[in-house]
Amino acid sequence: MSLLVGLFDSGLGGLTVLRQVQTLYPQVDCLYLGDTARVPYGQRSREEIRSIAAEVVHWLRGQGVGVLLMACNTSNALALDVAQAAAGVPVLGLIDSVAADISSDRVGILATPATASSGAYRRAIQACRPAAQVLEVGCPAFVPLIEAGKLEAPELRQAAQGYLAPLIAAGVDTIVLGCTHYPLLVPLLTSLLPATVRLVDPAVATVLRLGPLLAEHGGAAGLAAAAPPLPPSGDRTRYCVTGSAQAFALAATPWLGGTPAVQSVCLQSQARIP
Ligand code: DGL
Numbered sequence: 001m002s003l004l005v006g007l008f009d010s011g012l013g014g015l016t017v018l019r020q021v022q023t024l025y026p027q028v029d030c031l032y033l034g035d036t037a038r039v040p041y042g043q044r045s046r047e048e049i050r051s052i053a054a055e056v057v058h059w060l061r062g063q064g065v066g067v068l069l070m071a072c073n074t075s076n077a078l079a080l081d082v083a084q085a086a087a088g089v090p091v092l093g094l095i096d097s098v099a100a101d102i103s104s105d106r107v108g109i110l111a112t113p114a115t116a117s118s119g120a121y122r123r124a125i126q127a128c129r130p131a132a133q134v135l136e137v138g139c140p141a142f143v144p145l146i147e148a149g150k151l152e153a154p155e156l157r158q159a160a161q162g163y164l165a166p167l168i169a170a171g172v173d174t175i176v177l178g179c180t181h182y183p184l185l186v187p188l189l190t191s192l193l194p195a196t197v198r199l200v201d202p203a204v205a206t207v208l209r210l211g212p213l214l215a216e217h218g219g220a221a222g223l224a225a226a227a228p229p230l231p232p233s234g235d236r237t238r239y240c241v242t243g244s245a246q247a248f249a250l251a252a253t254p255w256l257g258g259t260p261a262v263q264s265v266c267l268q269s270q271a272r273i274p
Contacts, residue, residue, distance in 0.1 A: 002027075002028065002029060002214075002217060003028070003066035003067055003213065003214055003217040004029050004030070004031055004063075004064055004065045004066050004067075005021060005025075005028055005029070005030045005031070005065065005066070005067055005069060005210065005214075006030070006031045006033070006060040006063070006065030006067070006068045006069065007021070007030060007031070007032050007033070007068075007069045007070075007071040008032070008033040008034075008035065008056050008057075008060060008068075008070070008071060008072060008075070009033075009034055009035070009071045009072040009180055010034070010035050010036070010038060010039035010040055010041040010042075010072060010074070010143070011034050011035070011036050011039035011040070011143070011147050011181075011248075012034065012146065012147060012181065012184075012248075012251055012252060012255065013071070013072065013143070013146070013179060013180035013181030013182075013184075014032060014034065014071030014072060014180050015032070015252055015255050015256065016071075016180050016181070016183040016184065016201070016203055016255070017069060017071035017094075017180055017203040017206070017207065018030060018032050018071065018237065019255070019256070020203045020204060020207040021069070021207050021210065022235070022236075022237070024207055024208070024210075024211075025210065025211075025214060026236075027236070028210075028214060028236065029236045029237070029238075030236065030237040030238070031060065031063055031065055031237070031238045031240070032071075032237055032238070032239050032240065033056060033059070033060060033240050033241070033242075033265075034239070034240070034241040034242070034243075034248055035052065035056055035241075035242050036241045036242055036243030036244070036247070036248055037241075037242035037243040038052060038242065039143065039147055039243075040112065040143040040144060040147070041072065041074040041075065041112065041114065042074050042111075042112020042113055042114045042115065042138075042140065042143055042179065043112070043113055043114065043140060044074075044114065046078050046114070046118075049074060049075060049078045049079055049114060050078060050079045050082050052075070052079075053075045053078075053079035053082045053083050053086075054079075054082050054086050055267050056075075056267065057082070057083045057086040057087050058086050058267075059265075059267045059268075060087070061086065061087055061088055061089070065087075065089060066089055066217065067089055067090050067091075067092065067210065067213050067214075068083065068087045068089055068090070068091045068092070069091075069092045069206065069207075069210065070083060070091065070092065070093050070094060071094075071180050071203075072180060073094055073095065073111060073112070073115045073178050073179050073180060073202070074111075074112045074114050074115050074179070076093040076094050076095050076115075076120070077095060077111075077114065077115040077118040077120035077121070078114060078115075078118055078120075080093050080095075090213055092206055092209050092210065093206070094180070094202040094203065094206045095120050095121060095124045095178075095202065096124055097202060097205040097206035097208075097209055098176060098200060098202035098204075098205045098206065099121070099124035099125045099127065099128050100128050100205070101200070101205045102125050102128065102129060102132070102174060102176070102200070103174075104132070104172075104173050104174040104198075105129060105131050105132045105133060106132075106133055106170070106171055106172045106173050106174065107125055107132055107133070107134045107135070107172055107174045107175075107176065108134075108135050108136075108137065108167035108170070108172035108174070108175040108176070109121040109122075109134060109135065109136040109137065109175070109176045109178045110137055110139050110142075110163060110164075110167075110175060110176070110177060110178055110179065110182055110189075111136060111137070111138060111139065111178030111179050112138060112139065112140070112142075112143065112178075112179050113138035113139075113140050114138075115136075115138075115178055115179065116136040116137060116138035116139075116178070117136075117138060119136065121134060121136055121176060121178055122134040122136060133170075135166065135167060135170050135172060136178075137163050137166060137167060139159065139163045139179070139182075141155065141156070141159035142156070142159065142160075142163075142179065142181060142182065142185065143179065143181050145159070146181045146184055146185070147181075147251070149251055151184065151185070151188070156185075156188065157188060157192075160185065160188055160189060160192055161192060164189070164192055164193060168193070168194070168197075172197065173196060173197055173198065174197070174198050174200060175189075175193070175197055175198070175199050175200065176200045176202060177199060177200065177201050177202070178202070180203065183201050183203070184255065186199060235256070235258070235260060237260070238263070239252070239260045239261065239262040239263065240262070240263045240264070240265045241262055241263075241264055241265070242264070242265060242266070242267060243264070244264065245262040245263060245264040246262075248262050249261070249262045
């Protein structure tokens with residue numbers, strides 16, 4: 001039996017991770033949960049983020065996911081242990097996955113305020129590269145503007161300039177997109193950065209780690225080479241949100257290349273932090 005891959009995020013951001021899964025493993029069934037009723041996560045307290053993670057993961061487990069991909073850095077930074085305890089299945093996180101791939105000692109992290117102040121990226125990268133200098137910058141303006149579809153807004157550009165300034169001044173040569181919404185900003189960020197700076201999307205390293213797990217359950221890992229990526233009409237993902245299904249379908253359309261069928265769900269969980 002093939003493995004159902006569960007992914008969750010506060011909103012649209014996790015779609016950047018889902019797209020990688022769909023491209024590499026087009027025959028795999030996914031369940032995507034966007035917790036849009038509670039977006040953004042990144043300005044919430046540690047306790048809130050942990051309690052939300054327990055509830056979301058409990059719900060995903062009830063839907064029969066066989067592997068959980070945390071498509072949200074904020075939950076990953078503050079609640080990986082909560083997700084691992086609640087999932088009952090393997091949990092893949094973005095932060096550890098990408099840390100091992102970093103090949104620079106001058107690294108910048110753009111992330112939500114909660115992720116940046118947790119120090120999770122610095123710890124994970126320095127565990128692999130003790131000499132690495134890791135500068136973490138919280139970017140509170142990004143997620144609300146991205147969720148509102150304001151990718152061309154002057155205030156987005158202005159905010160990006162402000163967040164990048166300390167990283168450019170520190171001379172970083174690698175910047176990790178430490179929030180899954182941020183790959184949607186790559187054109188903007190690239191236009192503001194020296195050409196020598198490399199942007200790293202943690203989803204790439206994370207999604208590769210799915211391969212062996214999928215192979216254990218029906219050999220789906222090699223399918224990307226054998227089958228072309230599915231068109232949107234052949235999307236094997238079930239999309240669920242805690243807020244408006246219609247609003248999410250509309251907002252997700254440009255990122256998925258088609259309008260997904262989205263279901264509004266109530267998590268109704270009694271889950272508690274273990
Ligand atoms: N996309 C999520 C992350 O990677 C959450 C952003 C938010 O809701 O603030 O952190």
